[in-house]
Amino acid sequence: MSDRISSSAPAEDGDAPAADELGFAIDAAVLAVPGVQRLFPADPAALRALQQVAGDGAARPASAVRSGSATISVAIDDALPTREVCDELTARVREVAGPVPVEIRVSRIHVDRL
Amino acid sequence: MTSANDTTSPGGVGGSGYDLEALSAYADRGRTPAIAAIDGNPECVALLDSIDRLGALTRDLVADDAAAQPAPDENWIRALLDTISREVRAGRDIPFPDTGEDARYVVTEGAIRQLLRETGDAVDGALVGRVGLRIVDETRAEVELSISVAAGRRLDPIAAAVRDRVAAALRRSTPLEPDRIDITIDDVHVAAPAATDTAAPTTAEPGSEPR
Numbered sequence: 001m002s003d004r005i006s007s008s009a010p011a012e013d014g015d016a017p018a019a020d021e022l023g024f025a026i027d028a029a030v031l032a033v034p035g036v037q038r039l040f041p042a043d044p045a046a047l048r049a050l051q052q053v054a055g056d057g058a059a060r061p062a063s064a065v066r067s068g069s070a071t072i073s074v075a076i077d078d079a080l081p082t083r084e085v086c087d088e089l090t091a092r093v094r095e096v097a098g099p100v101p102v103e104i105r106v107s108r109i110h111v112d113r114l
Numbered sequence: 115m116t117s118a119n120d121t122t123s124p125g126g127v128g129g130s131g132y133d134l135e136a137l138s139a140y141a142d143r144g145r146t147p148a149i150a151a152i153d154g155n156p157e158c159v160a161l162l163d164s165i166d167r168l169g170a171l172t173r174d175l176v177a178d179d180a181a182a183q184p185a186p187d188e189n190w191i192r193a194l195l196d197t198i199s200r201e202v203r204a205g206r207d208i209p210f211p212d213t214g215e216d217a218r219y220v221v222t223e224g225a226i227r228q229l230l231r232e233t234g235d236a237v238d239g240a241l242v243g244r245v246g247l248r249i250v251d252e253t254r255a256e257v258e259l260s261i262s263v264a265a266g267r268r269l270d271p272i273a274a275a276v277r278d279r280v281a282a283a284l285r286r287s288t289p290l291e292p293d294r295i296d297i298t299i300d301d302v303h304v305a306a307p308a309a310t311d312t313a314a315p316t317t318a319e320p321g322s323e324p325r
Contacts, residue, residue, distance in 0.1 A: 041154050106222070111232035
């Protein structure tokens with residue numbers, strides 16, 4: 001995974017392959033954070049459908065890197081405080097993408113004690 | 115009652131294109147073959163998890179004593195899934211305060227509702243029927259839960275445990291502090307009594323709401 005990690009600035013708009021590469025690196029880093037169960041696509045479904053068409057159906061990262069910022073949507077478990085998990089996620093994203101603005105959407109909090 | 119199909123149209127649950135029936139069938143197949151539009155949709159995943167939980171509960175009830183206890187009412191399960199279908203909608207983003215200018219953390223309303231539901235369901239003898247969440251402001255919320263309690267169990271300890279755990283979950287996992295948590299026991303379900311905390315079979319009355 002380390003070969004995908006870069007401290008360079010995030011890809012500029014219009015540089016889709018570079019943004020995707022950075023997005024995949026962010027996906028991998030985020031999924032390694034304790035308490036993170038899964039990633040959901042950060043972009044709306046309609047936008048992803050357009051991207052799929054434009055990219056000939058190629059796999060795309062769940063993270064969105066755009067306009068110099070990174071956005072992720074995550075499912076986490078409730079064992080750790082959400083705020084702490086988000087702080088750790090922000091740190092991991094910045095290890096990969098540099099000091100970029102980070103938006104984290106917690107879309108699912110799973111209770112493990114069922 | 116309005117069906118999930120109606121409440122989630124036009125794009126199915128979470129805009130996935132799959133309605134409750136399709137998600138139930140997907141759950142029955144063990145979520146295989148994988149469908150990315152479902153697995154990548156948090157509202158679908160929340161509903162699937164609920165379907166799995168209810169399936170497990172139903173099997174437990176049937177296995178407990180099929181001869182002595184009535185089979186779970188299919189309409190009851192359907193109504194509960196309809197309720198959950200509405201609750202899993204993402205709704206508003208609730209932001210954490212003081213994250214700085216270059217970071218933003220939010221939790222969706224749907225995620226909070228499902229957190230509260232699963233927290234209540236995790237209490238032995240409790241099954242959450244409906245989750246009411248009213249966001250007072252960005253830091254405070256009021257919660258109303260209706261629960262069903264296993265027959266033969268004492269009501270007050272279960273309601274108190276649900277309330278305490280829901281309060282703790284809200285504080286730990288969301289930006290919200292509970293202003294008020296109301297628990298209404300509005301049903302009793304048949305289930306195997308736990309080894310302790312048993313009592314004579316009890317029927318909950320609306321007036322028995324602990325506050």
